[in-house]
Amino acid sequence: MPADEGAVESVSGDLRVRQHPVLGDLPPTTEVTIYVDDRPIPARAGEPIAAALLAAGIRVCRTMPNRGRPRGPFCGVGRCTDCLMTVDGEPSVRTCVTPVRDGQRIVTQRGLGSWEEGTA
Amino acid sequence: MKQADVVVVGGGPAGCAAALAAAGAGARVVLVDEQPDLGGHLRWRVAPTHGLEPDLDGQPGVRVAAALAERVAAAGVEVARGSVAWGFFEDNVVGVVEGETAYTLRAASVIVATGSTDRVLPFPGWTLPGVMTARAAQLFLHVHRVLPGRRVVVVGDGPDADEVANAFAVAGAEVVARVPGVAGLQAGGDREVEEVEVDGQSYAADTVVLTLGRLPDPELALQARVETVFDAAVGAHVPRRDEHLATSQPGVYVVGEAAGAVSVAEAMAEGRLAGLAAAGAPEADIAAAREALQGLRTATSGNRALPVVNADVPMCLCRCEEVTLAAVRQAIAEGATTLDDVKRRTRAGMGICQGIFCLPAVAALLRDEAGVPAEEIVPMTARPPARAIPLSALTMLEE
Ligand SMILES: Cc1cc2nc3c(=O)[nH]c(=O)nc-3n(C[C@H](O)[C@H](O)[C@H](O)COP(=O)(O)OP(=O)(O)OC[C@H]3O[C@@H](n4cnc5c(N)ncnc54)[C@H](O)[C@@H]3O)c2cc1C
Ligand code: FES
Numbered sequence: 001m002p003a004d005e006g007a008v009e010s011v012s013g014d015l016r017v018r019q020h021p022v023l024g025d026l027p028p029t030t031e032v033t034i035y036v037d038d039r040p041i042p043a044r045a046g047e048p049i050a051a052a053l054l055a056a057g058i059r060v061c062r063t064m065p066n067r068g069r070p071r072g073p074f075c076g077v078g079r080c081t082d083c084l085m086t087v088d089g090e091p092s093v094r095t096c097v098t099p100v101r102d103g104q105r106i107v108t109q110r111g112l113g114s115w116e117e118g119t120a
Numbered sequence: 121m122k123q124a125d126v127v128v129v130g131g132g133p134a135g136c137a138a139a140l141a142a143a144g145a146g147a148r149v150v151l152v153d154e155q156p157d158l159g160g161h162l163r164w165r166v167a168p169t170h171g172l173e174p175d176l177d178g179q180p181g182v183r184v185a186a187a188l189a190e191r192v193a194a195a196g197v198e199v200a201r202g203s204v205a206w207g208f209f210e211d212n213v214v215g216v217v218e219g220e221t222a223y224t225l226r227a228a229s230v231i232v233a234t235g236s237t238d239r240v241l242p243f244p245g246w247t248l249p250g251v252m253t254a255r256a257a258q259l260f261l262h263v264h265r266v267l268p269g270r271r272v273v274v275v276g277d278g279p280d281a282d283e284v285a286n287a288f289a290v291a292g293a294e295v296v297a298r299v300p301g302v303a304g305l306q307a308g309g310d311r312e313v314e315e316v317e318v319d320g321q322s323y324a325a326d327t328v329v330l331t332l333g334r335l336p337d338p339e340l341a342l343q344a345r346v347e348t349v350f351d352a353a354v355g356a357h358v359p360r361r362d363e364h365l366a367t368s369q370p371g372v373y374v375v376g377e378a379a380g381a382v383s384v385a386e387a388m389a390e391g392r393l394a395g396l397a398a399a400g401a402p403e404a405d406i407a408a409a410r411e412a413l414q415g416l417r418t419a420t421s422g423n424r425a426l427p428v429v430n431a432d433v434p435m436c437l438c439r440c441e442e443v444t445l446a447a448v449r450q451a452i453a454e455g456a457t458t459l460d461d462v463k464r465r466t467r468a469g470m471g472i473c474q475g476i477f478c479l480p481a482v483a484a485l486l487r488d489e490a491g492v493p494a495e496e497i498v499p500m501t502a503r504p505p506a507r508a509i510p511l512s513a514l515t516m517l518e519e
Binding site for chain 1: 154155166180182237238247248249250251252253255256257259260261262264265266267268269270290291292311312326436439440442471472473476477507508
């Protein structure tokens with residue numbers, strides 16, 4: 001997958017659930033910035049990376065080793081391998097259970113990834 | 121190695137009830153849960169929860185979860201959140217990983233309350249980004265407060281599917297179609313879901329949510345080599361339990377959805393009974409808890425018997441190892457008759473997910489194409505680790 005195809009925003013508009021009849025208003029929180037394939041994305045402090053990506057309309061996390069098919073969050077609870085990305089240089093991090101951190105660098109992972117990918 | 125009287129693995133309603141009962145009976149209890157907060161399923165459910173004691177009855181799941189967490193803290197239970205119990209070893213030793221820290225716990229009794237996994241089934245296009253489990257969808261909507269998509273197809277029928285469809289509508293998404301199962305279903309798109317076809321009719325959609333029931337996930341108990349029995353209502357093998365919910369392994373109990381219980385009330389009643397028994401509470405208290413549980417044994421299972429796998433279409437069956445439906449069919453044609461056989465021949469079920477997302481389909485194929493009765497399809501041999509864990513956890517076991 002060419003780099004310019006990474007981090008495509010495919011579901012657009014505001015995707016935050018800001019009001020909810022049972023949960024109430026979305027509580028205010030500190031906003032941090034993460035970088036996904038070098039693109040700055042706003043995130044809510046403490047949320048998993050995958051949530052910030054979905055809120056930004058990004059749903060492809062990785063492509064598979066064998067045929068390069070894309071994958072995105074599937075189980076949401078750390079049990080599948082579909083949300084793996086390279087985070088701060090470390091490949092195969094489960095983004096659905098890994099919290100965001102200000103300044104974090106996240107790279108759409110190709111196959112099994114490599115330790116260099118994110119640090120380049 | 122840390123010692124306790126009772127270790128409870130899983131902090132959903134069943135595990136919380138077990139921990140509360142055991143602590144109430146004077147035991148030193150450690151409760152381990154991999155999520156950042158207690159409550160299990162209830163953490164991400166906003167629908168009212170029924171069948172509970174008056175002050176909790178009818179409350180949204182999220183509120184019941186918060187109330188349980190408070191009670192557990194007040195009862196003096198030691199709670200390890202964000203901590204995965206990844207392995208069960210001899211003498212009731214449980215391996216735990218919390219981030220980069222690893223340790224072991226030993227207790228006279230271990231209560232496994234690890235809940236369920238969402239049952240999923242393959243269909244063409246099911247690996248595309250935008251297809252997800254009901255659990256993922258509700259976590260994103262209610263805990264992380266994000267719409268995973270705007271135009272949603274909900275797959276599955278019954279109250280759980282209604283709850284999921286309603287959750288999306290309330291959060292501001294459009295449910296463009298409801299489909300009872302994966303037969304005739306196909307998702308298409310270049311990099312992610314863009315359209316969904318149901319029996320030849322096409323819908324513009326970006327999200328497909330699978331609400332196909334849940335399967336018991338007693339993996340830690342299986343690692344302890346407990347005996348299992350086939351439960352036809354659940355459509356799966358579950359640990360065999362005595363009248364105190366103890367398994368065939370001394371000191372190992374299994375409660376809640378991990379053993380097949382369906383309602384929250386039933387899961388909590390099971391937890392209470394096992395908690396009292398594990399803590400050696402007075403016989404009268406245990407008998408009362410048993411009686412309370414009997415009164416709840418009415419709910420029918422939300423899970424169904426093994427389904428039929430979608431027709432003859434090329435598709436990936438094991439997501440982790442990218443094993444195709446055709447490859448599994450071939451292995452069966454060549455003589456595979458057990459889940460372990462299929463795994464050895466194709467790698468299906470060998471991935472990080474431990475087979476939870478492909479084995480229901482493999483089991484259905486074994487039944488339909490090799491003629492193996494469902495009750496003879498035994499779970500795969502369970503070995504630690506139950507989750508992907510840092511190597512440091514393994515090295516520390518050897519010390
Ligand atoms: C969509 C949906 C709708 C439902 N509707 C209803 C309803 O209307 N009424 C009703 O009564 N019931 C309903 N249920 C069922 C109900 O939620 C469950 O019966 C109940 O939550 C089961 O409780 P549990 O404690 O056994 O499991 P869970 O609530 O699943 O808790 C299991 C816990 O174990 C933890 N865990 C698992 N493995 C490990 C490990 N290895 N290490 C550490 N921690 C681990 C998990 O993080 C989790 O917190 C519904 C469920 C769903 C999904
Ligand atoms: S979505 Fe399955 S591991 Fe993250």
